[in-house]
Amino acid sequence: MEFEIYEPAEDTYLLLDNIKCGKRVLDMGTGSGIIAIECAKQGAKVVAVDIDEEAIKHLKKIADEENLNIQAVLSNLFENVEGKYDTIIFNPPYLPGDAENIKDLQWAGGGEHGDEIILRFLDEAKNYLDENGEIYIVLSSFNRLDLVFSKPYRFQKIAKRKLAFHTIYVYKLTPMEIDNPAENNK
Numbered sequence: 495m496e497f498e499i500y501e502p503a504e505d506t507y508l509l510l511d512n513i514k515c516g517k518r519v520l521d522m523g524t525g526s527g528i529i530a531i532e533c534a535k536q537g538a539k540v541v542a543v544d545i546d547e548e549a550i551k552h553l554k555k556i557a558d559e560e561n562l563n564i565q566a567v568l569s570n571l572f573e574n575v576e577g578k579y580d581t582i583i584f585n586p587p588y589l590p591g592d593a594e595n596i597k598d599l600q601w602a603g604g605g606e607h608g609d610e611i612i613l614r615f616l617d618e619a620k621n622y623l624d625e626n627g628e629i630y631i632v633l634s635s636f637n638r639l640d641l642v643f644s645k646p647y648r649f650q651k652i653a654k655r656k657l658a659f660h661t662i663y664v665y666k667l668t669p670m671e672i673d674n675p676a677e678n679n680k
Contacts, residue, residue, distance in 0.1 A: 502528050504655055505632045505662050509585050512653040512664045513630045516580030520622060522571065522615065527553035527564070529583055534562040541577070543569045571611070572618045580624045586612050588634040588662075609637040616645040620669045629667040635660045646670055 502510075506528060515533035521542040524530050530542035530553060542553055542564055550566045557564040567574050590608040605611070612633065619629055630652075633642060643649055646669060653664040 502526050504657060505585055505588075508653050508655050508662060509583065509630060509632055509664050513583055514581070514628075516628070518577070518579045518581070518624070520575065520579040520582045522582060522584040523586055524553060524566070525549055525585070527556060527566075529585070530564050530566075531556060531560070531562060533581075533583075534564050538563070538581070540564045541567060541575065541579070543567045543571075543575060545570050571615055572622060575622060577622070578624045578627070579622055580627045582619055582623060582627065582629045584612075584615055584619075584629065584631045586615060586632065588612060588632060588637060590636050607636060607638045608634055609642055612637065612642060613645070616642070616647065616667075619667075620646070623669060627668070631665055631667060633663045633665060635662075 506525070510529055510532060513529070515536045515538045517538055519533045519538045519540045521530040521533065521540055524542035524544045527542055527549070530540045534540045534557070540563060544550055545568070547568055550568045553564060553566040556562070557566065569575055588608045590606055592605065612631070623629065629647070633639065647667040648670050650666045651663055652666050655662050
């Protein structure tokens with residue numbers, strides 16, 4: 495059975511090279527499942543989420559074949575997600591544009607500035623983090639980074655890669671107290 499899913503690219507590998515999988519991982523927008531698979535192989539209990547039913551079917555097949563501790567869940571962001579995680583990983587659709595279908599959301603569909611889904615994600619993500627949890631996310635120079643950085647997290651840039659028309663970044667985020675927004679380190 496052949497699945498049409500997001501193939502790992504520079505952003506996926508940059509993320510994969512710079513994350514630390516915790517014991518309980520939420521892989522948001524799992525796509526090919528490569529990050530969920532790697533975290534499960536490191537011993538993590540992984541919940542992998544995607545809006546694309548084919549991506550979920552593909553990952554369930556791999557998890558069964560390789561006997562990996564991955565629960566694949568069809569969900570639009572946190573819609574069908576339960577529990578708390580010490581690591582949340584998200585390679586979002588960060589390119590500007592509107593998705594015409596589910597497949598477009600694999601790479602674009604982030605809205606005019608590519609950050610609409612990112613902003614929605616950040617509004618909810620802290621509710622799914624353990625007390626000392628971390629979020630790893632890919633951002634782009636196309637995004638309104640000042641608006642993204644206004645969210646109540648500490649942003650630590652841990653990697654960047656210059657591509658042909660923009661730069662991508664991997665950030666590690668930890669929630670911060672809302673009463674001290676000056677703590678936000680970019």
